[in-house]
Amino acid sequence: MCKITVYTNAEIFTQDPLNPRVNSLAVACNEIIDAGESLENKYLGAKIVDLNGATVIPGFIDTHLHLKWLALQKQWINLSGTRSIEELLSKLKEAKTPWIIGRGFNEKLFSEEKIPTRHDLDEAFPEKPVLIVRVCGHIGVANTQLLKKVGLWDNPEVVKGVEIDSSGKPTGVLKEKALEFVLEKTPKPPLKQYIEFMKNVLNELLSKGLTTVASMNTDPLEFYILQSIDTSLKVRVFFDVKYLETLSKLMIKGSFGNEKLRVKGVKIIGDGSFGGKTAALRHNYVGTESKGELLITSSALENIVSEAKKLDMLVAVHAIGDRAIEEILNVKESLLGNIRIEHCSLTPPDIVEKLSEKRVFALSVQPHFRISDTWLPKVIGESSKYAYMFYTLSKRGLLVSFSSDAPVEPFDPLVNLEAAISEEGVGERVPISEALKMYTKNGCLALNEKDKGVLKRGYKADFVILSRNIFREKPSEAKVIATIIEGKIAYGKIP
Ligand SMILES: [Zn+2]
Structure with missing residues (x-):
């Protein structure tokens, strides 16, 4: 028998539509057993944790980031914010590595x-x-x-x-x-140091309220390192598609692993980026004769997806431009349910229509692109008004999950939430309630799991305690007081 803990005196947003707001949660073992009002009166003898009016939400789930690059970049020079080539060179001169x-x-x-x-x-x-x-x-x-x-x-x-x-x-x-x-x-750090870098990354993610993250384009060394680290953060892995044949030979299924570390699928790149003018558009980039470059065909994708499907694996396909998204939608209907579209950035009305009819498994989108890509109209022109249509896509019945794509964008979910709800920026703003759902409940579903992202009986006790109510105040002003995973403190302190 596990002892019951009641967290009470909090503003708890459960993501359960039948029971959206409560002031207490009862947790036993690693699960939530109850969500309701003043549960300390119901579970007599339980350990009581008074949260002093703090805000509680389900743990954040980031469905697309790159753990390998976050770790390796610990030894790289950070050039973000550099204002000239001269400044860039002077920063590089600080490096001591060969x-x-x-x-x-x-x-x-x-x-x-x-x-x-x-x-x-x-x-x-x-x-x-x-x-x-x-x-x-x-x-x-x-x-x-x-x-x-x-x-x-x-x-x-x-x-x-x-x-x-x-x-x-x-x-x-x-x-x-x-x-x-x-x-x-390029030379990799020695194994011991690589593991240290990765540990630091995982701890940083926990400190921001993340409880589950999906790492993309994983290679064997990254997977080995993740297996070697004892962390409470839950990691889901999408191997680089070049390992599909090996996974197939080993008959590793898309659910292999445990609650801490689990294989999910493979990731393939379908086009490039807007910034690099390499995302595959249906029209030319402003002032050029180029439409970007499509890196996949629907028939090649069909072969990959049918192979992955035999293993119950998802295929995460990077597609930013409308031409790349359209190419994915040419895949046989019977295979579309195994495809998750990563980014899905440019969706003019006819593409939204097709997406809502054809039903891919899910989308992983990046709210922070909205405020990073303010130059988008200059690069792709008129059609930029159809970029980052997360709310529309969700309203049309697609399963839209949020992610940071870190290190491309910062991994702090509160910063990303603020980008999602911002009045400024490219594309649509998402209301905070919907944005939070995309970062919690939908994230779990977009990883083909069902027991996280909602604070409800039978779900994992993965949640975040925040210093402020993000429905009333700016998300970026809130601080993570503690990150709780399966009922245990993974980061922070509670009284
Ligand atoms: Zn990415």
């Missing part, structure tokens, strides 16, 4: 407003290999030394996405597959 990697630059903030080339990097770093990664994670720039080290200087054709200048040499700009190719070849 290979210098910087992340998060955004040329739209530069006075020069252009993506640097190897020439900019070569001048400052003639000898050390240097790589900088754009904020979107889809574009990078390498210097000549690095291009030589990874073999792209002499053989740029070995991988797609190496930009070439008029003399036939790489400009240093690397897109998509080429960036991936280079990142794979």
Whole structure:
């Protein structure tokens, strides 16, 4: 028998439509056994925790972030907010590692407003290999030394996405597959240090009120490291699609693991990003002859999804542009139910219509893009009014879950909630009640699970205690007092 704990004297938002607001919760073992008014009077002899009027919501569930990059970036130079190429170079000079990697630059903030080339990097770093990664994670720039080290200087054709200048040499700009190719070849920290970095990341996530996160494009080393760490954070894994064949051979199912760490599916990239002008649009990017690049076909996707379906795995497909989303919707209806669309950013009315008719499994969308991508009209023009239509998609019956795509955007759910409800920004604002649902209950469902994200009898006792009522005040002004996972304090302190 487990002892009962009653958390009381709180403003509790349950996400249970039949019982939305209560002032107390009763928890036994790892589950909620009751949600109601002053339950301390009902469960005599229970341990009572007086929450002093604090706000309680279900634990946040982030359905798409990148744990590997969050961990590896601990040793990279942070270039976010850099205002010029000169400032970028001076930040890179602080690095003490043999290979210098910087992340998060955004040329739209530069006075020069252009993506640097190897020439900019070569001048400052003639000898050390240097790589900088754009904020979107889809574009990078390498210097000549690095291009030589990874073999792209002499053989740029070995991988797609190496930009070439008029003399036939790489400009240093690397897109998509080429960036991936280079990142794979950069030195990884020693295992012990990698594990330490990952532990720190998981603790940071807990401190922000996250109780479950899904890590995308997982590779075997990341999976090994996650298995090696004892954390209360619940991690769900979408392996990079290149491991599907191996998973298939090993007959690993899409539910393998335990409540702490579970396999979910595979992730495949369908197009690029708006910022890199590589997302696949149905029209040209402003001032160019380019519509971006589609990286999948519906028939190739059908093969992948049928393979994954045999293992009960989900296939998470990155699709930002309307052309990429349309391509997914050409997949056979019988397979669509295994597809989760990641980003699903540009949805003009006819695409919304098709999405609501054809029913993919779920969507994972990023509210923070709304306030990061204010330049969107300049890049894609008129159609930007159809970007980030999260509320419409949800109203049309799609299962819309929220995510940060960290490290692309900050992983703090309160910051992301504020971006979702903001009057400013691109696309639609989402009312706070709906936004919270997308970050909790819908997140659990979008991971094909059913026992989290609602504070109701039989659900896991995963919840967050906040210093302020986010329905009345700005979410970003609230602080996480404690994160409770399965009835135990995973972060913070309660009286
Ligand atoms: Zn991502």
